[in-house]
Amino acid sequence: MPSNATRQVWFVCHGYGQLAAYFIRHFAALAAADPALVVVAPEGLSRFYLQGNGGRVGASWMTREDRLHEINDQISFLNQLAGNILSQCPAGVRVTVLGFSQGTATAGRWLAQAAFRPTHLVLWAGEFPPDLAPEAAARLLRSLPLTLVVGDHDQYLSADAVAQQRAALRRLGATPVLRTFAGRHELNQEILACLHRPGAEPPAPGP
Template identity: 70%
Template sequence: MERHITVARTARYQQLGILSSQTRRVWFVCHGYGQLAAYFVRHFAFLAEADPATVIIAPEGLSRFYLSGNGGRVGASWMTRDDRLHEIQDHVNFLNQLAAAVLAQCPPDVHVTVLGFSQGTATVGRWLAQAAFRPAHLILWAGGFPEDLAPTAASKLLKGLLLTIVIGTADEYISTAQAEQQHQQLQQFGAATRLLTFAGRHELNRALLEQLAAVRK
């Protein structure tokens, strides 16, 4: 008979910038499948370098593995289909603890942006539905909002929320048509949703990140 026990473990995250009473903008950025936070966070380094009041927080999925065979490069995952519900809750707990520690060091009116990339989009959706705070801006990049989230929880999170969906026109995992369909679905929950595209594949795009960083609610 399968049983479970809750244990304490060490989670890892990357931080760019210094948290203080002068912090005005915090970005929580969640990587995709098979990535590590140390590499993913580099895409956002220019934001912190350009503005000392901006801090980037990049949590890393709790499950790490070799990307090929029994050695070499390592990647991380937020969850798989095996023991899925417990993995989801473990990550929600991790992200809630991290956010509480980060935001406690910031002014109450700090502008929070949450970005999920690829597999990280579902992760941030599930997390924010149980979070103690509500971001000013949610960005779903090259991935989808979790379809298994209860409609009441989705509506509570999304109603009136500034939400941007981003997709590369040559993305090999999600089409612009699928992104457009999701755009329309999320509008039904009351989100202030927009869909942005760029000429690229399943990847981040600096020019669009610069544009999104300029958004203020």
């Protein structure tokens, strides 16, 4: 739980078909090793059966149906959640926002309308939302430490797609740092540990 002893807060947004209760387990080792770290895993507002009419359940941040209203709902939910968490933390707490897969677009749309500015944005195995207004995207990304993470055998993101995204982010004024690992469309504990270390975020660009 957040408290006056909290020095870092991570908001981690899961991917398509995942549940927050399971997704947050990937960050358990970080939280156990650092009592001053609080990890918060919000969940997409839509749940569904992953196969047929029963069995495992997953969550999604949005679909194409009533898309704009779903985006507004998720941003409102995330802003309320962040406001509650950060109000319990000391001033100057370092905030990392990590989006995985579908959660990367969610993180980008949210932060463009958030009441706080993160210390570090991590886009893991997904893309920054291409539908975000260029002015809003540039305002968010300018001077914001940004890390892209992708497995070298990610079955959904090719090397060309990653290169195109880096170029698009640069055009918006970002200076993304790319980290890769041996793996597929998944999280990686070694990379997570590196991102958690003090000063792990890339340096913000100069004026």
